[in-house]
Amino acid sequence: MVPYVYHPPVWPPQPLWARTSQEGGASGEKPDLIQDIAKAISGQINAIACYEKLARLAPTEEERRQIMEIRQDEINHYREFTRIHVRLTGQQPRQVTPEPCPDDYKEALEFALKDEQETVDFYLDIADKTKDPAIQKVFTRAAHDEQNHAVWFLYFWTKRRRCRCNHP
Numbered sequence: 201m202v203p204y205v206y207h208p209p210v211w212p213p214q215p216l217w218a219r220t221s222q223e224g225g226a227s228g229e230k231p232d233l234i235q236d237i238a239k240a241i242s243g244q245i246n247a248i249a250c251y252e253k254l255a256r257l258a259p260t261e262e263e264r265r266q267i268m269e270i271r272q273d274e275i276n277h278y279r280e281f282t283r284i285h286v287r288l289t290g291q292q293p294r295q296v297t298p299e300p301c302p303d304d305y306k307e308a309l310e311f312a313l314k315d316e317q318e319t320v321d322f323y324l325d326i327a328d329k330t331k332d333p334a335i336q337k338v339f340t341r342a343a344h345d346e347q348n349h350a351v352w353f354l355y356f357w358t359k360r361r362r363c364r365c366n367h368p
């Protein structure tokens with residue numbers, strides 16, 4: 201008779217001590233990484249609200265469509281970061297009220313482009329802080345998206361600067 205062989209779901213099987221956090225937190229991630237992920241989620245909530253406003257202020261259909269595409273990337277980031285937060289903490293992130301962004305199109309573009317540039321560094325720092333390849337991948341990919349967003353906003357801002365338009 202063939203002896204019963206237990207196949208654990210993870211192969212090779214890890215001893216319990218290897219799964220226990222050496223750094224604190226049930227996930228094995230440092231608490232400041234979890235705080236950073238929560239901050240990244242708040243940033244996404246702000247960006248989603250701000251870009252909706254920006255899209256409404258856009259002077260052309262082409263710019264409006266591009267801003268809505270950028271906004272969709274932010275929604276995707278929000279979902280991915282939330283999934284990571286739930287996996288690490290077992291909890292949904294705290295809901296925050298979005299911070300206001302400028303009412304003027306050109307000012308809002310400048311605000312968004314600075315924010316995108318800072319976010320690139322912030323996401324790359326998060327990717328560096330974790331040893332989890334899935335989290336590294338999500339934040340590195342998101343950093344590339346933010347760099348791309350910054351270039352679009354810079355392009356729209358430069359066009360406004362050159363034409364010295366008064367509207368809107």
Ligand SMILES: [Fe+2]
Nearest residue numbers: 244274277346
């Ligand atoms: Fe984002």
Ligand SMILES: [Fe+2]
Nearest residue numbers: 316345346349
């Ligand atoms: Fe972005």
